[in-house]
Amino acid sequence: MFRLLEPVSLSVEIKKSRFIATCLPITSSEMAAELIEKCRVADATHNCWAWRLGDSYRFNDDGEPGGSAGRPMLAAIDGQSYDGVLAHVARWFGGIKLGVGGLVRAYGNTVAQALREANKEIIVPMGTLSFLASFADTYAVYGVINQKKLTKLSESYTADGVFFELSVRLDEKSQIIELFNNATGARVHWLGDKE
Secondary structure, three states, rough: OOOOOOOOOEEEEEEEEEEEEEEEEOOOOOHHHHHHHHOOOOOOOOOEEEEEEOOOEEEEOHHHHHHHHHHHHHHHHHOEOOOOOEEEEEEOOOOOOOOHHHHHHHHHHHHHHHHHOEEEEEEEEEEEEOOOOOOHHHHHHHHHHHHHHHHEEEEEEEEOOOOEEEEHHHHHHHHHHHHHHHHHHOOOEEEEOOO
């Protein structure tokens, strides 16, 4: 999966109709709704949009024939494995009808081309490791944290030791658990699901 690093726009003309695609990163459905309103172009014939955020998605044809704009835009987002993306396309009708197939290609290809040209990064799936380490083992725990450059979500002291909650890459989780177990002689007490 990929995420946009910054907004991207693309303008194309197809049979005298002008299409301007704008793709933006989103982090919530509320943010998507706000950006849809900001992207709306008052003098455009149609303002179509689609967004994907995890398992949630929405799309709108804004007066184009059903399924000819929003759905192909969503397919372009999904086809390039993007998440957290809103695509908006403003269309100015140029007097030549494109037909449903032509509209599907125009909207979908315009968004796909914009996303191909976008600055993006791979989304790395992250998970959480929670454990309690004795006070005697904290030096070894800090050594692993520093060696792997792990992000501490929380650290708190209890009567039994130090509670750590760390953010880790899911593809490295087993290796990191093994490092902590080796560094402490398997004395850390794992909390919750560590797999």
